[in-house]
Amino acid sequence: KAGVTQTPRYLIKTRGQQVTLSCSPISGHRSVSWYQQTPGQGLQFLFEYFSETQRNKGNFPGRFSGRQFSNSRSEMNVSTLELGDSALYLCATTDGSSTDTQYFGPGTRLTVL
Amino acid sequence: GEDVEQSLFLSVREGDSSVINCTYTDSSSTYLYWYKQEPGAGLQLLTYIFSNMDMKQDQRLTVLLNKKDKHLSLRIADTQTGDSAIYFCAEIPPGGYNKLIFGAGTRLAVHP
Numbered sequence: 001k002a003g004v005t006q007t008p009r010y011l012i013k014t015r016g017q018q019v020t021l022s023c024s025p026i027s028g029h030r031s032v033s034w035y036q037q038t039p040g041q042g043l044q045f046l047f048e049y050f051s052e053t054q055r056n057k058g059n060f061p062g063r064f065s066g067r068q069f070s071n072s073r074s075e076m077n078v079s080t081l082e083l084g085d086s087a088l089y090l091c092a093t094t095d096g097s098s099t100d101t102q103y104f105g106p107g108t109r110l111t112v113l
Numbered sequence: 114g115e116d117v118e119q120s121l122f123l124s125v126r127e128g129d130s131s132v133i134n135c136t137y138t139d140s141s142s143t144y145l146y147w148y149k150q151e152p153g154a155g156l157q158l159l160t161y162i163f164s165n166m167d168m169k170q171d172q173r174l175t176v177l178l179n180k181k182d183k184h185l186s187l188r189i190a191d192t193q194t195g196d197s198a199i200y201f202c203a204e205i206p207p208g209g210y211n212k213l214i215f216g217a218g219t220r221l222a223v224h225p
Contacts, residue, residue, distance in 0.1 A: 004155075006155075031211050033211050033212070033213070035213070042215060042216075042217050042218065043201065043213075043215040043218075045212045045213065045214070048210050048211045048212060050210070050211075055210040055211075056209065056210040056211070056212050058212070090155055090156065092156075092211075092213070094211055099144055099161060099163075100143075100144055100205055100211055101144075101146070101158060101161060102146075102158070102211060102213060103158060104148075104155040104156040104157070104158075105155050106154060106155040107154075107155045
């Protein structure tokens with residue numbers, strides 16, 4: 001099976017712009033979670049989607065949003081970018097088994113100038 | 114609160130064993146996980162342990178769980194230079210809907 005795919009891998013934006021990141025899960029995985037990784041804050045949970053519904057949300061401002069499509073692919077959007085949004089954005093998918101094991105994609109490295 | 118704790122650095126000699134420690138927060142967490150991150154890469158699942166187990170062995174990896182103290186450890190036998198990476202422990206608290214809570218990560222440096 002192909003792994004979790006994230007596009008693009010690298011992105012450079014300027015303050016005030018918006019950005020959309022994409023995550024394609026492993027075939028058969030219906031849950032997609034998003035995480036932000038920064039040197040200062042570490043790995044932080046953004047939100048989780050299952051069957052096109054957001055089930056859980058982390059403590060991030062409303063500028064961070066996401067959605068999931070019927071094929072389980074997910075996108076996250078960050079509007080009005082700030083310098084502090086520079087981070088590695090990781091998505092993880094799971095097949096919903098009892099172990100809740102999540103498999104991560106390679107991430108999208110976002111740099112805000 | 115949500116605070117998984119790990120020591121930040123560990124340096125070992127090639128061929129020795131490495132032990133990475135973690136203290137987690139929620140004794141109700143069903144599964145506990147270890148992930149590995151190499152530079153510029155995403156997170157690779159190494160292993161997980163069910164909360165009613167004390168130990169799990171998987172090739173060179175041994176996970177020990179002390180549920181009373183909420184302490185988790187990862188032992189890597191015969192550590193190799195390719196094991197140099199950051200290791201994260203993580204838990205999903207009950208009702209977390211796949212919300213992993215991570216520690217800060219332990220940077221393992223393996224030297225000859």
